[in-house]
Amino acid sequence: DVKVTQSSRYLVKRTGEKVFLExxxxxxxxxxFWYRQDPGLGLRLIYxxxxxxxKEKGDIPEGYSVSREKKERFSxxxxxxxxxxTSMYLCAxxxxxxxxxxxxxxxxxxxx
Amino acid sequence: AQSVTQLDxxxxxxEEAPVELRCxxxxxxxxxxFWYVQYPNQGLQLLLKxxxxxxxxxxxxxxxxxxxxxxxxxxxxxxxxxxxxTAEYFCAVSGGATNKLIFGTGTLxxxxx
Numbered sequence: 569d570v571k572v573t574q575s576s577r578y579l580v581k582r583t584g585e586k587v588f589l590e591x592x593x594x595x596x597x598x599x600x601f602w603y604r605q606d607p608g609l610g611l612r613l614i615y616x617x618x619x620x621x622x623k624e625k626g627d628i629p630e631g632y633s634v635s636r637e638k639k640e641r642f643s644x645x646x647x648x649x650x651x652x653x654t655s656m657y658l659c660a661x662x663x664x665x666x667x668x669x670x671x672x673x674x675x676x677x678x679x680x
Numbered sequence: 681a682q683s684v685t686q687l688d689x690x691x692x693x694x695e696e697a698p699v700e701l702r703c704x705x706x707x708x709x710x711x712x713x714f715w716y717v718q719y720p721n722q723g724l725q726l727l728l729k730x731x732x733x734x735x736x737x738x739x740x741x742x743x744x745x746x747x748x749x750x751x752x753x754x755x756x757x758x759x760x761x762x763x764x765x766t767a768e769y770f771c772a773v774s775g776g777a778t779n780k781l782i783f784g785t786g787t788l789x790x791x792x793x
Contacts, residue, residue, distance in 0.1 A: 572723070577721075601781075608689070608785055609785060610770060610783040610784055610785040610786050611724075611770065611783040612783075613780060613781075616780070626780075658723055658724065660724075667712045667714075667729070667731065667774050667779060667781075668714065668726050668729055669781055670726075671716075671723035671724040671725070672723050673722055673723040674721075674722070674723050
């Protein structure tokens with residue numbers, strides 16, 4: 569079975585802090601994704617990566633950056649956290665040519 | 681551009697009753713369609729998918745969905761629900777050059793005893 573893990577289930581940070589969310593997958597998937605999930609809005613794509621050191625902006629990249637130095641790890645960075653970034657963050661991975669994505673358990677981030 | 685509409689934000693239903701969760705999509709290219717389930721405080725789990733072939737797709741936990749191209753729909757059904765089916769259900773579509781997943785806003789299925 570594919571396993572996608574995220575470094576924290578719950579995280580509380582202060583406004584202005586730099587925040588790192590880590591995601592690791594164990595199935596050698598080339599593609600990885602970061603989404604945020606908000607009530608009534610569903611999942612929205614922040615960034616995705618086709619392969620190591622490759623990244624592309626999704627639909628809502630403002631205020632976020634990403635890093636993919638190794639194939640199994642995809643990090644989401646909030647350079648200066650703000651209260652409107654309080655949300656559930658979900659990481660996913662996929663093999664190219666297959667359409668389904670496999671999701672991690674999510675990180676619920678609260679910025680105070 | 682592709683989009684997905686889940687008109688029902690919440691569907692209350694009694695245990696052992698049938699349920700249908702509605703999903704409509706729009707796309708100018710051939711699509712692949714998915715239903716994901718999210719149990720409380722968990723990530724998303726793939727319930728079923730339509731890639732090609734038979735329009736009736738069976739998934740895990742007794743769920744099934746039917747792809748209807750003329751009505752651009754992919755409704756999810758279960759003939760008899762259990763309390764444990766209480767969760768949020770997301771419909772998603774992908775296709776085109778990037779093959780990104782576009783999600784609907786979700787439907788909360790609330791099964792009551």
